[in-house]
Amino acid sequence: MALLQMIYASQPFGFDEAMLAGILLDARRGNTRNNVTGALIVRGDLYLQLLEGPPEMVEAVYERINRDDRHTNMRPLVRRMVEERMFPT
Secondary structure: OOEEEEEEEEEEOOOOHHHHHHHHHHHHHHHHHHOOEEEEEEEOOEEEEEEEEOHHHHHHHHHHHHHOOOEEEEEEEEEEEEOOOOOOO
């Protein structure tokens, strides 16, 4: 099965530990439900995330994140089809 792998970068809006905890809680719950996996790299001034899974689910997650006011200056970096996940769990 072909999977969509997408990497984006954004900047946090008002970054703190509580905000990051909220983002992680939302992501874990939604990504499990939507069969999306990946990895998130966080700094005080940068989010860099790889999302992977069924194309329609990855696109939906990306669009939801793009509308999230905890992110600013969101920009896609990589969008490609792959045969297997880089982060299966």
